[in-house]
Amino acid sequence: xxxxxxxxxxxxxxxxxxxxxxxxxSVLMFIVAYAVxxxxxxxxxxxxxxxxxxxxxxxxxxxxxxAVKAFLKEDFTPGHVRKVYFWLAPAIVMIPSLLTVAIIPFxxxxxxxxxxIADLNVGILYTFGIVSLGVYGIVLAGYAAxxxxxxxxxxxxxxxxxxxxxxxxxxxxxxxxxxxxxxxGQVIEYQTGNVFxxxxxxxxxxxxxxxxxxxxxxxRLPFDLPESEQELAGGYxxxxxxxKFALFFMGEYAAMTAASAxxxxxxxxxxxxxxxxxxxxxxxxxxxxxxxxxxxxxxxxVEFMVIWVRWMWPRFRYDxxxxxxxxxxxxxxxxxxxxxxxVLWGVAK
Amino acid sequence: MKIGVxxxxxxxxxxxxxxxxxxxxxxxxxxxxxxxELMLNAxxxxxxxxxxxxxxxxxxxFVFFVITVAAAEVAVGLALIVALYRKRRTxxxxxxxxxxx
Amino acid sequence: MAQLPDILFYVFAFLTLACGFxxxxxxxxxxxxxxxxxxxxxxxxxxxxxxxLHAFFLAAVQILVYAGAVMVLFLFVIMLLDLPAxxxxxxxKAGLVLGLISVxxxxxxxxxxxxxxxxxxxxxxxxxxxxxxxxRLLFTQYLLPFEIISVLLLVAMVGVILLxxxxxx
Numbered sequence: 001x002x003x004x005x006x007x008x009x010x011x012x013x014x015x016x017x018x019x020x021x022x023x024x025x026s027v028l029m030f031i032v033a034y035a036v037x038x039x040x041x042x043x044x045x046x047x048x049x050x051x052x053x054x055x056x057x058x059x060x061x062x063x064x065x066x067a068v069k070a071f072l073k074e075d076f077t078p079g080h081v082r083k084v085y086f087w088l089a090p091a092i093v094m095i096p097s098l099l100t101v102a103i104i105p106f107x108x109x110x111x112x113x114x115x116x117i118a119d120l121n122v123g124i125l126y127t128f129g130i131v132s133l134g135v136y137g138i139v140l141a142g143y144a145a146x147x148x149x150x151x152x153x154x155x156x157x158x159x160x161x162x163x164x165x166x167x168x169x170x171x172x173x174x175x176x177x178x179x180x181x182x183x184x185g186q187v188i189e190y191q192t193g194n195v196f197x198x199x200x201x202x203x204x205x206x207x208x209x210x211x212x213x214x215x216x217x218x219x220r221l222p223f224d225l226p227e228s229e230q231e232l233a234g235g236y237x238x239x240x241x242x243x244k245f246a247l248f249f250m251g252e253y254a255a256m257t258a259a260s261a262x263x264x265x266x267x268x269x270x271x272x273x274x275x276x277x278x279x280x281x282x283x284x285x286x287x288x289x290x291x292x293x294x295x296x297x298x299x300x301x302v303e304f305m306v307i308w309v310r311w312m313w314p315r316f317r318y319d320x321x322x323x324x325x326x327x328x329x330x331x332x333x334x335x336x337x338x339x340x341x342x343v344l345w346g347v348a349k
Numbered sequence: 350m351k352i353g354v355x356x357x358x359x360x361x362x363x364x365x366x367x368x369x370x371x372x373x374x375x376x377x378x379x380x381x382x383x384x385x386e387l388m389l390n391a392x393x394x395x396x397x398x399x400x401x402x403x404x405x406x407x408x409x410x411f412v413f414f415v416i417t418v419a420a421a422e423v424a425v426g427l428a429l430i431v432a433l434y435r436k437r438r439t440x441x442x443x444x445x446x447x448x449x450x
Numbered sequence: 451m452a453q454l455p456d457i458l459f460y461v462f463a464f465l466t467l468a469c470g471f472x473x474x475x476x477x478x479x480x481x482x483x484x485x486x487x488x489x490x491x492x493x494x495x496x497x498x499x500x501x502x503l504h505a506f507f508l509a510a511v512q513i514l515v516y517a518g519a520v521m522v523l524f525l526f527v528i529m530l531l532d533l534p535a536x537x538x539x540x541x542x543k544a545g546l547v548l549g550l551i552s553v554x555x556x557x558x559x560x561x562x563x564x565x566x567x568x569x570x571x572x573x574x575x576x577x578x579x580x581x582x583x584x585x586r587l588l589f590t591q592y593l594l595p596f597e598i599i600s601v602l603l604l605v606a607m608v609g610v611i612l613l614x615x616x617x618x619x
Contacts, residue, residue: 010454085483122581125510132518136490139522143483143529151529158526162519182581352459354569357499360463362564364470364492366557371474373549376542379482379528380473383489386520387470390496393512401503402569409584410592412508416515417599421606423520427527428613434531 020117024101031300032253033063039307046311070246078145078239085144090244093137093251099130100258105185107271107292108281115271115292116185123184124176127262128169131217134255135161138219138236141248145239153235156318160216160223163325168213170333171206174340175199175266188270192279200267205336207267209329214263216325218255220306222313223321260302264295268302271295357398365391378430378440382423389419459502465495482528486521493517507581 004012037052037059044051052059077086103123107115120126135158142154176182178199179190191197200207216223237248264270271291272279282288316324368391371384393412400408434440469492473485493516500509588596 120506122506122510125507125514129510129513129518132514132522135518135522136525139525139529140487143525155526155529158522162522165518352456355564356459356463357503358564359561360466360499362557362560363467366553366560367467367470367474369556370549370553373552374542374546375474376545377480377482379524379531380480380485383482383485383524384474386489386516387473387492390493390516393508394496394499397500397503397505397508401505406583406587409505409508410587412505413511413584413588414592414595414599416508416511417603420515420520421603423523424610425606425613427523428610431527431531432613440531 016113017117020113020115021102024106024117025098027296028098028101028254028257031257031303032250033067035253035257035303035307036066036249037062038304039310042304042307043311046308067246070243073242075242075244080146081239082144082146085140086239087244089137089141089144090240090247090251092140093134093248094254096130096134096137097251097254097258100127101261103127103184104258104261104265105188105270106261106295107288110282110285110288114185115288119183119185121181121183124172124182128165131168132161132165134217137248137251141236141240145236147239150236150238153238157219157236160219160321160325163322164213164216164223164329167209167325167329167333168217170330170337171209171213172266173333173337174203174206177337177340177344178202184265184270187266188272191269192272193274195269195274197274198267198269203267203336203340205332209333209336210263210267212324212329214259215306215309216321218259218306219252220256221310222316224315256303256306257299260299260306261295263302264298268298354398354402358395361391361395361398364388364394376442378433378442378445381442382426382430386419386423389415455502459499462495462498462502466492466499469495483525486524486528489524490517490521493521507584 004015007015040062041051041059043049052062055061055065077083102117103120103126105114105116105119109115138157138161139154142150142152142157145151175187179187181187187199191199195201212223215221237245240248269279271294273291273294278287278291278294282291365388368384368387371387372381375381375384393415396408396412396415400406400412430440433445437445439445469488472488473492476484476488493512497509497512497517500506500512
């Protein structure tokens with residue numbers, strides 16, 4: 001590995017960043033593809049069906065078959081749409097979730113390299129900034145379609161995402177009061193040592209609000225009002241077909257994966273495990289890989305839970321959704337901030 | 350040439366003038382409002398640049414306040430535009446000439 | 451050889467000004483939604499300039515508040531009020547000429563004054579706009595303005611709710 005040492009620090013940084021970006025991107029895309037498969041299998045099990053079982057053993061090649069189908073179908077653009085936005089919207093949908101995973105520490109280190117693409121000291125603010133951009137893809141899709149059901153879906157999603165963003169942002173403030181830093185690496189460091197140091201046990205209320213807001217932000221049931229098939233005939237993506245529709249579909253699962261990763265980092269201890277010294281930065285490559293495995297396992301567990309909820313819960317009514325967001329979660333989150341601050345102040349005294 | 354405060358100020362001035370041009374030229378209330386936001390952002394850039402090159406955080410605090418005021422201003426302004434639209438069915442300044450004799 | 455931050459400055463400055471121009475005078479479309487989307491891009495590039503000025507917190511707040519909340523509100527209202535007739539109205543020639551003249555005069559005055567002033571640029575800037583010093587300043591020296599601004603937000607909220615009541619008399 002001498003040629004790597006001969007590079008300038010900038011070139012080394014660029015090289016390692018590029019490798020990390022490629023790895024994270026491919027893992028994310030793989031998870032997105034198989035999350036669809038898991039979703040169909042889980043729904044089948046819950047509804048006492050078989051689910052996909054024709055392509056490969058257990059239907060394991062189904063994602064590949066779906067991708068081929070999406071590419072080969074006719075890419076139809078209806079005559080009445082606003083063309084530029086119609087093309088732009090599916091591309092925008094993917095971007096926020098890809099940008100979110102950039103700051104999530106998915107492992108401690110391999111060799112001298114930290115396992116995070118960008119170690120920002122305003123990490124969480126950056127995440128919320130990016131998450132708040134997620135609404136554009138859906139709004140533009142609704143606007144581009146130039147017909148009433150997609151437009152209603154777009155308007156609904158704007159209101160829903162703005163409302164739950166506030167609850168989401170408020171719910172994590174107590175965490176940063178406890179940790180004393182906005183950096184996600186330090187949030188994980190704070191949760192080492194004992195399983196009860198995980199913030200899910202220290203801040204159960206914040207966890208609950210964050211969990212609900214996560215469902216609302218990713219437009220998953222029980223809060224999938226922007227799409228709701230029965231009322232809006234599919235919502236913002238009615239006019240889309242073939243690969244453009246597939247991009248919306250992938251965008252939803254990518255957002256779900258990014259949100260699960262965020263939840264693991266904030267509340268479930270990230271890549272740490274309080275046994276066998278797995279909560280200290282790794283000294284060897286093997287431990288480093290194991291910690292990445294721990295992170296992935298936790299993330300997939302959260303994602304499985306999100307999928308499970310979808311097939312167990314009915315959809316909320318729109319007024320119930322707004323009522324829950326504004327009149328329950330936001331006051332609760334505010335109370336939680338005050339309570340945490342008072343306790344911290346008392347301890348400091 | 351090293352990038353100094355004057356470079357940032359040039360960008361800020363041009364951006365401010367673009368916003369001003371928009372306010373003068375465009376006739377849609379909403380676009381005029383967008384141009385106003387452009388002017389506020391130009392001022393923010395100048396404040397942050399001064400703050401950085403004078404080693405003084407006060408400029409950044411001001412930007413924080415400007416962003417907050419801008420958010421409040423946009424909310425009230427848009428509510429006014431919606432109320433106006435309900436009464437007059439237009440968001441176009443040339444159709445809103447009630448004061449003209 | 452030029453340094454990386456310098457190159458990035460020119461990239462972001464160009465993006466800011468180009469998108470800013472397209473907000474105001476887009477030759478291809480007078481659709482307000484297009485203007486709003488270009489304003490989002492302008493705000494994003496400005497956040498890039500903030501990062502180059504080491505104002506990380508403000509860059510994040512810029513994206514979070516401006517791009518994420520204020521502009522979404524704009525889009526919301528533009529879409530609600532959207533009328534097909536509004537898109538087709540052209541910018542008036544006389545207004546454009548007069549506007550260009552007056553704005554050109556102001557631009558000249560400002561750039562002239564910028565050229566005449568001198569900036570001492572020997573000392574390299576060391577300020578880091580990180581969160582903790584900014585927060586400390588906000589809650590000590592600027593506590594009163596901070597409290598006033600929170601009251602302002604409350605007043606704005608009450609005003610907006612009152613204004614958007616349907617039976618406003």
